[in-house]
Amino acid sequence: MVEGVEESVKYIRKVINNFQPEIAIILGSGLGDIAEEFENKIKIKTSDIPNYPLPTVEGHAGNLVFGEINNANVLGFQGRIHFYESGKIEKVVYPVVVAYELGVKILIITNASGGLNKNFKPGDLMVIADHINFMFLNPLKIFSPNINRFNKPAYDENLKKLAIETGIELKLPIREGIYCGVRGPNYETPAEVNMLRKIGADAVGMSTVPEVITANYLGMKVLGISCITNYAAGISPTKLSHEEVTEAAQKVKNEFSLLIKEIIRKIKQGKI
Template structure:
């Protein structure tokens, strides 16, 4: 794995030179347009990067975008890799390993998620307070030496506070809740949704958890934001579809972009 990542980094460095991103953003389904707002950007197709796994799901373009956002050097991942696409956990966490090798210290991970909390509605943005790993996968098993236990919150408390306060200031419908990660690729049954609600989950999706575990292991500080794109099965009578997910994400992309840009601005001002 290390040799593969180093080969990827060598290719990337030939294109970006000594540009060192401070913050990386993994952009979930329908949320990738934020990277188009980067200034002085360099876009690299992931299919050109040696060893880099390819996203196959609609709404995940497959680009690494380097640039500046509110005078902060950033790396945007337009597209993520879900476990169900390949069945290889190494593919899922590969973007985090690349970001780490490039010197990234803060990871903002976003996703499109189904709403379990009946007080939430499609279009809400939810700051992830914590997660429940119902993927039953742990990427740390691929690191054979020097394993560390997570002895701090998975999601950074200061970053959560900044995101929530910023959302309120901007008048955005901002929530905070527990994200449950499942393997997919099927949507949850009504019975599964009811079970997840009873154990305290506010949103459910098919990503994020492995990336966050890996980022914590590597010493990054993490902020997680879910876009609630639909009510989960049993809460809504409508048939669930990926088209609905991407459509709702597209509708809130302006609020999402504004929130992320202002959060990054505050991170720089405070000097986290």
């Protein structure tokens, strides 16, 4: 177990009593409002949880929200920890390990990302088919230096299919593509964007990959969804900013929320 998690989980369990989350959602930049729609909410500030790392980026509130969506018990992470904030991979994957220790079986990871595929546009919702790890680090080293390798799709095939079908049914701008994770904190140069496009990436961001690797190692099923908030540098002449990213995510939050709720309803109905 990651150091400090046991004490964090003990504190959380005291607050939520017998509540048992089935599904956890990590909410990316500008997408945290989804957790405010939970029914019978229990909200815990991460600053109150022993050992829990605190997010420092705008648009990441720093709350754990427990509640219900379509009769499913869910845990929403309002705010994630990026590697560039501390340089410590243990902090990045801390929420995933907490979710696992609380009994979560399915992890939905969301993010705001820059579009590399010129056929995508801001506002599109991209189901992550696979990822490219350009962070050049792997969180599994914190679990064991001699960890067994595993060979399976990082993103659950049934959950991917369910998400795409649901997006089409709801007439949402749903896409499927490859996500590339980089360390940040700066945005990519036009030359880097051109390189990433050539190696097959459809979107780029500064999160998700370590969380997905950890969740797979722990045996959780993973669904990843990116909100394409902007064109990457070199594709758009506009100067990029975090404010632009969060503002764009806010514009599609209703569509994003609708998609997440319907996916969870179908999961609860056993359609995977």
